[in-house]
Structure formats: structure tokens, C-alpha cells
Ligand SMILES: [Zn+2]
């Protein structure tokens with residue numbers, strides 16, 4: 001089992017299934033939401049994801065129609081996101097994990113939105129677009 005948390009430790013979660021689809025997303029939204037040059041996320045299902053503490057502290061921001069970004073309202077950590085049309089899939093902000101998930105990044109998505117002042121320096125596959133903005 002893996003554990004994760006927001007920075008202030010109010011929100012803690014557990015993951016009991018394999019994490020998949022670890023991607024770096026360069027879309028404009030991830031850049032703004034994370035305050036970073038790209039956002040790193042991976043997929044788990046609600047069946048394998050459980051909020052242990054801090055459910056009340058989580059607040060959802062709709063960053064685009066039907067896309068909810070869930071933050072700790074105390075410290076601002078972006079913990080996960082989901083689409084209304086697929087609420088069973090959790091787009092986990094992988095930096096919130098406390099443990100090594102054992103998976104490694106599989107690629108860069110939304111490279112068409114990449115900051116022109118940032119150069120990708122790895123050999124991972126690059127995709128101009130999604131499937132979805134993470
Ligand atoms: Zn927090």
C-alpha cells in the first residue's frame with residue numbers, strides 16, 4: 001500500500017492498487033494550477049484510492065467544464081483531479097505521494113502548450129496533445 005498527503009498533512013490518502021499512466025502534462029492549466037513548468041500525474045481508480053483524513057479540507061475548483069481540481073484548503077496542495085464524465089478515475093498529483101510508487105514517467109503530453117523557455121531533456125515519448133489535459 002502507498003500513502004500520500006498534502007503539505008500540511010491535513011489530507012492523507014492511501015492507494016491499494018497499481019498506479020498507471022504516469023505522465024508529465026505541459027498544458028496551460030497544469031502550469032497555472034501547479035505553479036510549475038509542467039504537472040506530473042498518474043491514474044488510479046476510486047476503488048483503490050481512499051482519503052484517510054481531511055476529506056472536509058478538500059475543495060474542488062472546476063478548471064475547465066467538467067474537470068474538477070481538488071486542493072487542500074489549508075495549504076493549497078493540489079492532490080488530485082477528476083472528470084465529471086469519469087468520476088471513477090483519479091488523476092493523482094504524483095508529487096503528493098510519500099512513497100516510491102515503483103512506476104516511472106511514461107511520457108510528456110500537451111507538448112503543444114509547453115513553455116517556450118523550457119526544454120525537455122529526456123528521451124520519453126512526446127505527444128502534442130492529450131488524451132486529456134491532466
Ligand atoms: Zn494541506
Ligand SMILES: [Zn+2]
Pocket residue numbers: 025026027028029030031039110133134
Ligand atoms: Zn495538464
